[in-house]
Amino acid sequence: MSDFEITALVLAEHEVFRRDFAALDDLSGQELAAAWEELHAKLEVHAVAEEELFYPLLAQEAPGGEEETAEGVHDHNEIRHAATAVEQHEVGSDDWWEAVRNARQVNADHMAEEETDFFPSFKEAVDDEQREALGMRWLAFHDEHEQAEGLSGEDAVVAEVVATEVPEGDPTV
Ligand SMILES: [Fe+2]
Ligand SMILES: [Fe+2]
Known part of the structure; x- marks a missing residue:
């Protein structure tokens, strides 16, 4: 299995989030503001990429996948709200840090x-070839939406995610 299999790429980005949240602790002022803004954008790109490429297939292919998808989308919206709440405080203030810690916690959970829970059911239901192709789409999605460009940041709707048709095959061949 190559490094471009979709769950490997999702996992790699999770590790980036863990590092990025920890790295905030060592920053202040403009650097802190810029690092948070970048992290906030990356969280949104990650969530939408999963809602377009991961969760629809989890819902459609895996036993119990629909409930897992509902949970996942609910969590994404919770993360969106937690991240938006950060923006309501002055960067670096106690309230700001409290909001960041909350966003970090809901995202970590x-x-x-x-x-x-979700990767194992996904990997059982979606074969290697398709997961590799989805990995290429995952990368292409990130290229298209750098800094969350073109993404609304609005809540995702479970029924829409479940009904999303994911194209088959590798987009680069
Ligand atoms: Fe994720
Ligand atoms: Fe997610």
Whole structure:
């Protein structure tokens, strides 16, 4: 299995989030503001990429996948709200840090659930070839939406995610 299999790429980005949240602790002022803004954008790109490429197939192919998808999308919206709440405070203030810690916690809990509960059912239901092709789409999606460009940041709707048609095959061949 190559490094471009979709769950390997999702996991790699989870590790980036863990590092990025920890790295905030050592920053202040403009650097802190810029690092948070970048992290916030990356969280949104990650969530939408999963809602377009991972969760629809989990819902459609895996036994119990629809409930897992509902949980995952619910978590994504919770993370969105937690991240938006950060923006309501002055960067570096006590209230700001409290909001960041909350966003970090809800995101950490969600990532753990994906890795522990959702990846195994997904990998059982979606074959290697398709997961590799989805990995290429995952990378292409990130190229298209750098800094969350073109993404609304609005809540995702479970029924829409479940009904999303994911194209088959590698987009680069
Ligand atoms: Fe997620
Ligand atoms: Fe994720």
